[in-house]
Amino acid sequence: ETGVTQTPRHLVMGMTNKKSLKCEQHLGHNAMYWYKQSAKKPLELMFVYSLEERVENNSVPSRFSPECPNSSHLFLHLHTLQPEDSALYLCASSQSSGGSYNEQFFGPGTRLTVL
Amino acid sequence: GQNIDQPTEMTATEGAIVQINCTYQTSGFNGLFWYQQHAGEAPTFLSYNVLDGLEEKGRFSSFLSRSKGYSYLLLKELQMKDSASYLCAVLDSNYQLIWGAGTKLIIKP
Numbered sequence: 001e002t003g004v005t006q007t008p009r010h011l012v013m014g015m016t017n018k019k020s021l022k023c024e025q026h027l028g029h030n031a032m033y034w035y036k037q038s039a040k041k042p043l044e045l046m047f048v049y050s051l052e053e054r055v056e057n058n059s060v061p062s063r064f065s066p067e068c069p070n071s072s073h074l075f076l077h078l079h080t081l082q083p084e085d086s087a088l089y090l091c092a093s094s095q096s097s098g099g100s101y102n103e104q105f106f107g108p109g110t111r112l113t114v115l
Numbered sequence: 116g117q118n119i120d121q122p123t124e125m126t127a128t129e130g131a132i133v134q135i136n137c138t139y140q141t142s143g144f145n146g147l148f149w150y151q152q153h154a155g156e157a158p159t160f161l162s163y164n165v166l167d168g169l170e171e172k173g174r175f176s177s178f179l180s181r182s183k184g185y186s187y188l189l190l191k192e193l194q195m196k197d198s199a200s201y202l203c204a205v206l207d208s209n210y211q212l213i214w215g216a217g218t219k220l221i222i223k224p
């Protein structure tokens with residue numbers, strides 16, 4: 001496997017379900033990101049793990065909870081979601097070093113539908 | 116507030132040239148990115164500008180004017196495979212990426 005992989009690619013869930021999205025990066029990067037992409041809207045940064053420190057967007061509802069067990073793996077745990085949470089969820093990684101910034105590499109995304 | 120503006124959709128003809136504009140208002144500036152995203156696929160990096168001027172990379176070029184808060188992506192010799200969304204993103208003073216909503220480019224034969 002190369003680059004950034006995400007599973008599952010498609011997920012349909014009910015509002016009472018609990019599910020998890022998985023992301024794995026094979027690039028040796030030290031920062032990982034979760035984004036939400038809705039149609040015709042800007043990418044919305046949800047969570048960042050950089051150098052093992054978590055930075056989050058305070059507007060993200062608590063029904064989304066991230067987990068980053070190591071620098072290569074990132075999870076997004078979902079519970080009691082709402083239909084408006086239906087979107088494409090993208091994972092990305094980058095190499096973060098003090099004072100400089102490198103481009104982000106994205107996974108193919110998980111298309112989530114909440115019924 | 117922080118804002119990135121780019122046209123929602125553009126149409127161009129195969130073999131022609133198209134310019135996709137992006138204007139931004141952000142708290143600080145540490146560079147501007149362009150990404151390409153084909154339908155159902157991941158965004159992929161195209162270019163990064165941090166200084167004023169034109170950066171050329173094959174058929175694609177990206178221009179930046181920091182004083183005007185303006186960038187454009189220029190695509191030459193358009194091919195059908197260039198049909199995609201093009202995302203503009205600015206790195207602000209906190210090194211946070213602020214994204215535009217993307218421009219959907221439709222190429223017609």
